[in-house]
Amino acid sequence: MSGAVAQTGVPVQSHVQGRRSSLTRSRIRAAWLFIAPSLIILALIAGWPLARTIWFSFTDADLNSLSDYEFIGFENYLANYDGEWLGLLTDPDWWHSVWNTVWFTLVSVSIETVLGIIVALILNAAFPGRGIMRAIILIPWAIPTVVSARMWNWMLHDQFGVINDMLLRLGLIAAPITWTANPDTALWTVVMVDVWKTTPFMALLILAALQMLPSDIYEAAKVDGVHPVRVFFRVTLPLIKPALLVAIIFRALDALRVFDLIYVLTSNAKDTASMSVYARQQLVDFQEVGLGSAASTLIFLIIALLTVMTLAAGRVRLGEDPR
Amino acid sequence: MKALTRIGFWLLVIAIGLFAIFPFYYAIISSFRSGAELFSVAYLPERLSLSNYVAVFDRQPFGRNILNSIMVAGSVVAVSLGLGITAAYAFGRIAFRGRALLLMTILAVSMFPQVAVLSGMFELIRSFGLYNTLPGLILANLMLTLPFTIWVLTTFMRELPKEIEEAAFVDGATPWIVVRRVFLPLMAPAAVTTGLLAFIVSWNEFLFALTFTLTNERRTVPPAIALMTGSTAYELPWGTIMAASVIVTLPIIALVLVFQRKIVAGLTAGAVKG
Numbered sequence: 001m002s003g004a005v006a007q008t009g010v011p012v013q014s015h016v017q018g019r020r021s022s023l024t025r026s027r028i029r030a031a032w033l034f035i036a037p038s039l040i041i042l043a044l045i046a047g048w049p050l051a052r053t054i055w056f057s058f059t060d061a062d063l064n065s066l067s068d069y070e071f072i073g074f075e076n077y078l079a080n081y082d083g084e085w086l087g088l089l090t091d092p093d094w095w096h097s098v099w100n101t102v103w104f105t106l107v108s109v110s111i112e113t114v115l116g117i118i119v120a121l122i123l124n125a126a127f128p129g130r131g132i133m134r135a136i137i138l139i140p141w142a143i144p145t146v147v148s149a150r151m152w153n154w155m156l157h158d159q160f161g162v163i164n165d166m167l168l169r170l171g172l173i174a175a176p177i178t179w180t181a182n183p184d185t186a187l188w189t190v191v192m193v194d195v196w197k198t199t200p201f202m203a204l205l206i207l208a209a210l211q212m213l214p215s216d217i218y219e220a221a222k223v224d225g226v227h228p229v230r231v232f233f234r235v236t237l238p239l240i241k242p243a244l245l246v247a248i249i250f251r252a253l254d255a256l257r258v259f260d261l262i263y264v265l266t267s268n269a270k271d272t273a274s275m276s277v278y279a280r281q282q283l284v285d286f287q288e289v290g291l292g293s294a295a296s297t298l299i300f301l302i303i304a305l306l307t308v309m310t311l312a313a314g315r316v317r318l319g320e321d322p323r
Numbered sequence: 324m325k326a327l328t329r330i331g332f333w334l335l336v337i338a339i340g341l342f343a344i345f346p347f348y349y350a351i352i353s354s355f356r357s358g359a360e361l362f363s364v365a366y367l368p369e370r371l372s373l374s375n376y377v378a379v380f381d382r383q384p385f386g387r388n389i390l391n392s393i394m395v396a397g398s399v400v401a402v403s404l405g406l407g408i409t410a411a412y413a414f415g416r417i418a419f420r421g422r423a424l425l426l427m428t429i430l431a432v433s434m435f436p437q438v439a440v441l442s443g444m445f446e447l448i449r450s451f452g453l454y455n456t457l458p459g460l461i462l463a464n465l466m467l468t469l470p471f472t473i474w475v476l477t478t479f480m481r482e483l484p485k486e487i488e489e490a491a492f493v494d495g496a497t498p499w500i501v502v503r504r505v506f507l508p509l510m511a512p513a514a515v516t517t518g519l520l521a522f523i524v525s526w527n528e529f530l531f532a533l534t535f536t537l538t539n540e541r542r543t544v545p546p547a548i549a550l551m552t553g554s555t556a557y558e559l560p561w562g563t564i565m566a567a568s569v570i571v572t573l574p575i576i577a578l579v580l581v582f583q584r585k586i587v588a589g590l591t592a593g594a595v596k597g
Binding site: 027028030031037041042048053118125134138139147148150151162200201204257259279280293296300 | 347363414436443445497529544
């Protein structure tokens with residue numbers, strides 16, 4: 001992505017630019033005509049709903065009567081009634097969902113990064129069957145999230161699941177584990193399924209970076225007899241770091257929005273709710289549009305802040321990059 | 324030592340391969356087993372009973388759900404590509420003021436968490452009278468596909484040589500003709516990649532489909548599978564759920580395997596969506 005950002009910064013140079021001909025002017029007019037439909041649609045289906053969601057977060061709107069509401073200021077976020085603090089920011093369930101999301105993001109993205117590097121290194125080596133292997137690891141990525149969640153639901157079934165059966169046969173556990181219902185294991189289960197599903201994406205992005213590395217460095221290292229592990233940490237890792245960071249940031253932003261996996265895998269339970277699950281529950285299940293919108297708005301702010309920070313950091317880094 | 328490294332390498336390859344493929348393999352095996360058979364674990368296929376596959380279509384409008392998904396994803400791809408190619412031409416080939424800022428804004432939209440627009444989108448869809456309809460879902464899903472379609476196509480558009488369109492302009496062609504006659508054919512491979520990614524995103528979309536539909540007949544595949552239960556509380560529904568899962572996953576896996584290289588190119592070129 002950072003490559004694309006770099007390219008957007010560079011205006012297209014046209015060697016007819018010197019004379020501002022009528023052709024250039026008509027092309028600029030055409031440009032606006034061409035992007036107008038996309039801009040109008042995006043404003044309608046992204047800009048406007050976002051603005052309305054933020055507005056709703058300051059009202060007491062209810063899902064059944066969306067047009068009948070009153071402005072109540074910040075009361076959905078924080079309010080004080082007779083010395084008692086109420087609102088989203090005092091709801092332990094909200095904070096629990098924030099913690100779940102952050103924990104899930106940190107743990108799953110870390111594991112996916114390490115595994116992604118390993119898989120990418122393997123796929124970068126020449127071995128018979130490499131093409132088949134690359135196709136195989138794409139399968140988990142291609143399976144719809146809801147479907148993979150249900151597949152794992154069945155595999156992790158406490159009584160008849162294949163995972164418990166395997167572990168019992170291997171003697172690793174003494175009794176079946178209720179993977180998705182037990183609060184101690186449920187989030188780990190979510191992490192495991194996410195790792196299974198998204199490591200291929202990580203691996204492919206890292207593999208693309210690996211394949212751009214010049215091979216002469218490695219030949220030189222080989223001639224000098226440098227240990228492969230040393231070569232990896234001293235040469236490969238620093239060289240793929242920019243691509244790796246982009247992959248990690250994209251995964252992290254995606255993980256912070258997690259909904260499908262947790263909703264289906266742990267049946268909408270409170271213990272494992274992510275921020276998105278919490279917001280939808282307030283909005284739809286409890287019909288509390290005001291409170292749900294407040295949660296949505298906070299999620300948006302958190303992700304927007306992280307995105308802006310990322311893009312800013314990307315700009316800075318691109319400044320040194322003579323691309 | 325060398326042989327040991329080799330064995331280790333192959334063990335790792337096999338372990339990764341098994342980990343990647345086992346869940347889908349197990350879903351296929353389970354989909355061929357029904358009733359009391361599911362109370363015991365089987366690692367190898369025993370027989371090919373298609374009763375689950377019949378039951379999926381029998382007990383609920385699953386055929387209808389698949390058709391809904393195809394119609395929604397197909398329309399989303401068509402609209403995204405149509406709007407995306409024209410917009411990408413403007414962004415990629417014409418220098419105009421505010422271009423970088425606009426592209427950045429569009430990229431920012433693709434970062435929106437879906438839940439952030441949920442209540443506003445709900446209101447919008449209801450005010451258009453599109454609640455519990457397929458056009459409502461198409462409209463909502465465009466928010467997910469249009470930004471990255473424009474973004475990826477713009478990247479591809481930039482890489483085409485400049486001389487192509489200049490020759491056409493010298494011959495007196497209008498920008499619209501240039502897009503249609505010159506760039507559309509050249510963009511075909513990129514459009515296939517982007518269209519495929521948009522199709523997968525829309526095919527897999529769950530949160531909007533769950534929230535903006537009400538009746539089983541209007542659901543797309545993901546909420547239909549997520550909300551699938553057994554016919555009685557005592558029956559294990561997993562045979563039918565796995566059959567449904569296999570049905571909707573096979574075409575996607577086939578697409579991905581056929582277009583493997585294109586998809587990887589699209590993901591690494593624009594890499595906006597996982």
